[in-house]
Amino acid sequence: xxxxxxxxxxxxxxxxxxxxxxxxxxxxxxxxxxxxxxxxxxxxxxxxxxxxxxxxxxxxxxxxxxxxxxxxxxxxxxxxxxxxxxxxxxxxxxxxxxxxxxxxxxxxxxxxxxxxxxxxxxxxxxxxxxxxxxxxxxxxxxxxx
Numbered sequence: 001x002x003x004x005x006x007x008x009x010x011x012x013x014x015x016x017x018x019x020x021x022x023x024x025x026x027x028x029x030x031x032x033x034x035x036x037x038x039x040x041x042x043x044x045x046x047x048x049x050x051x052x053x054x055x056x057x058x059x060x061x062x063x064x065x066x067x068x069x070x071x072x073x074x075x076x077x078x079x080x081x082x083x084x085x086x087x088x089x090x091x092x093x094x095x096x097x098x099x100x101x102x103x104x105x106x107x108x109x110x111x112x113x114x115x116x117x118x119x120x121x122x123x124x125x126x127x128x129x130x131x132x133x134x135x136x137x138x139x140x141x142x143x144x145x
Contacts, residue, residue, distance in 0.1 A: 009054055010070070013038070017047040019075075021057060023083050026065045077138050087138035093131035100124040 010018055016036055023026050033044040048064050051057040057064040069080075078085050103124055107117040 011041070012033065014047045014050055017044070018051055018056065019085070021048075021051065021064060021066055022069070022083060026060075026062045026063050039127070077144075078142065087135045087140070087142070089135035089138055090130050091129055093135050096124055096128035096131055100128050119137065 010103050013036070020036060022031060024031075027048075028033055029041050029045050029048060032038070033041045034050060036042050036044070040074060048057060052059060052064065056066065056068050058067045075085075077088055079088055079091075100121065103117075103123050107114075107121060
């Protein structure tokens with residue numbers, strides 16, 4: 001199925017079930033129902049079957065397993081690292097934070113002689129703060145399972 005059609009179908013509870021399945025890799029109907037606080041198992045079964053019909057899950061002995069990952073527009077700013085789903089901005093924020101700390105440590109003796117180094121420290125610190133802000137904002141706006 002084309003990605004546009006899959007993306008049109010992935011919304012609401014179906015998207016929540018898909019994200020939960022991405023995190024767990026292999027899920028059962030009762031597990032989805034309990035974890036996502038659905039009213040009954042048939043609702044969880046409906047969404048799992050919908051994902052199966054879209055070609056994203058496969059049914060193996062009563063459990064559903066991810067076979068195909070699709071990059072939904074709402075999830076484009078996130079990366080999957082093992083079972084964690086983290087915003088892309090986290091990696092930039094960590095880089096600028098570590099680089100800023102290193103730069104501050106190395107340039108401390110030079111601050112009195114070269115004022116440009118202080119401006120570089122401020123610029124790198126501001127970049128780190130902006131990336132941390134965007135990472136937290138993306139994390140809070142992400143659909144949670």
